[in-house]
Amino acid sequence: MAHDAKLSKNLLRMKFMQRGLDAETKKQLEEEEKRIISDEHWYLDLPELKAKENNIVEEQSFVPCEDLKYGRMSFKGFNPDVEKLMVRMINDVTDEEMAIRYESLVDSMKKKYAKKRKGSAIDKDVNQNVKATIKKIFLKPQD
Amino acid sequence: MESCLKGRVGEVLLPGDVFRLARTETTISLSDPEPDPLRTQKVVCGPGLRRDGDHVVVSCKSGVLKHKQPNMYWVDSQQRRYVPAKGESVIGIITAKSGDVFKVDVGGSEQASLSYLAFEGATKRNRPNVQVGDLVYAQLIIANKDMEPELVCIDSSGRANGMGVFGAGGLLFKVSLGLVRRLLTPQNEIVKGLEKLFPCELVLGMNGRVWVRAATVQKTLIVANLLESSENMTAQQRPILFKRVADGNLQIKKEGGRERDMESE
Numbered sequence: 001m002a003h004d005a006k007l008s009k010n011l012l013r014m015k016f017m018q019r020g021l022d023a024e025t026k027k028q029l030e031e032e033e034k035r036i037i038s039d040e041h042w043y044l045d046l047p048e049l050k051a052k053e054n055n056i057v058e059e060q061s062f063v064p065c066e067d068l069k070y071g072r073m074s075f076k077g078f079n080p081d082v083e084k085l086m087v088r089m090i091n092d093v094t095d096e097e098m099a100i101r102y103e104s105l106v107d108s109m110k111k112k113y114a115k116k117r118k119g120s121a122i123d124k125d126v127n128q129n130v131k132a133t134i135k136k137i138f139l140k141p142q143d
Numbered sequence: 144m145e146s147c148l149k150g151r152v153g154e155v156l157l158p159g160d161v162f163r164l165a166r167t168e169t170t171i172s173l174s175d176p177e178p179d180p181l182r183t184q185k186v187v188c189g190p191g192l193r194r195d196g197d198h199v200v201v202s203c204k205s206g207v208l209k210h211k212q213p214n215m216y217w218v219d220s221q222q223r224r225y226v227p228a229k230g231e232s233v234i235g236i237i238t239a240k241s242g243d244v245f246k247v248d249v250g251g252s253e254q255a256s257l258s259y260l261a262f263e264g265a266t267k268r269n270r271p272n273v274q275v276g277d278l279v280y281a282q283l284i285i286a287n288k289d290m291e292p293e294l295v296c297i298d299s300s301g302r303a304n305g306m307g308v309f310g311a312g313g314l315l316f317k318v319s320l321g322l323v324r325r326l327l328t329p330q331n332e333i334v335k336g337l338e339k340l341f342p343c344e345l346v347l348g349m350n351g352r353v354w355v356r357a358a359t360v361q362k363t364l365i366v367a368n369l370l371e372s373s374e375n376m377t378a379q380q381r382p383i384l385f386k387r388v389a390d391g392n393l394q395i396k397k398e399g400g401r402e403r404d405m406e407s408e
Contacts, residue, residue, distance in 0.1 A: 055164070056194040057187045060228035060286065062349070065189040065209070065217045068327040071232050071347035072280065072305040073334065078342035078357070085305045 191218025234348030
């Protein structure tokens with residue numbers, strides 16, 4: 001009597017029923033679930049998009065075309081602020097300068113940290129015949 | 144592929160001219176590790192040229208086709224009407240204050256908007272002191288065909304760098320866009336001549352507005368007239384006029400006489 005009774009699919013799909021199921025029913029249920037999900041998804045029936053290489057770049061402004069300068073100028077010290085600005089706009093930092101600057105910065109920072117950590121890389125490999133550095137200690141003031 | 148453009152550099156183009164750039168293979172083959180140098184060559188089309196669909200460039204202004212290495216092409220045309228373009232610095236006139244934006248007249252078809260926060264050091268608490276009628280030197284950050292242009296008075300790092308409200312005691316006038324571009328080219332002869340005359344200050348907006356100031360009103364007028372008249376002067380005429388100004392020949396005469404003198408040049 002109990003064996004003949006069939007449980008509904010929805011009931012079998014519930015979490016707590018999963019343990020007692022045999023492999024085949026489980027598989028069947030999963031497949032059905034997948035089908036339902038894929039049926040519910042909808043998509044646009046469009047032809048596949050093809051990416052084309054674009055060789056034309058548009059530029060609206062004259063500034064990059066004719067290498068135009070910045071539009072504020074002052075002559076013979078009329079407006080010192082603007083004259084400073086003109087110099088700065090012309091002598092802008094180039095990428096190479098930036099790289100060189102940064103390189104030296106990295107170097108000096110390395111040295112700084114090397115000094116902080118006693119017995120560091122720099123002290124050893126740069127000058128190997130360094131005299132034993134005198135350890136700085138607290139000197140008691142004499143009174 | 145840009146040979147058809149290169150061949151017409153220096154020629155006059157008219158609106159509607161079409162360049163059919165030879166089409167190279169558009170699909171990228173995955174097996175070929177090194178891309179064909181011909182295919183990767185890009186063309187930058189500046190003002191006056193535009194891309195129309197697939198590899199066709201149509202010119203929409205009349206003028207002379209110019210070229211800059213390696214692959215820049217643009218049309219050099221004579222016009223007075225400004226069309227806002229992204230990244231250009233312009234002189235604007237504040238026309239209205241509405242809420243948190245200023246409306247600015249830059250000479251384009253539509254007024255530009257300028258946020259009150261787009262000034263150096265401005266915060267919600269600390270509003271910049273800008274009044275209707277003030278002149279601002281600002282940069283366009285949004286300039287589309289179908290949208291209201293937008294201005295800022297700071298650069299990407301938040302500094303003014305010469306932008307913002309200016310214009311006490313100077314003179315604003317309008318010249319053609321071509322003259323402004325000529326004045327802004329590096330090592331320009333007109334600017335070099337002006338440099339030697341007397342202390343003065345210039346602000347050049349890409350929208351054709353020029354603002355000048357010198358020690359006195361008379362000197363300001365001289366600079367303004369020099370710039371206006373240098374628009375239609377040849378390279379030989381210009382130094383003669385500059386020399387006369389430098390010698391003070393124009394200043395001795397009465398105001399009216401000077402004006403007539405300048406025009407007769």
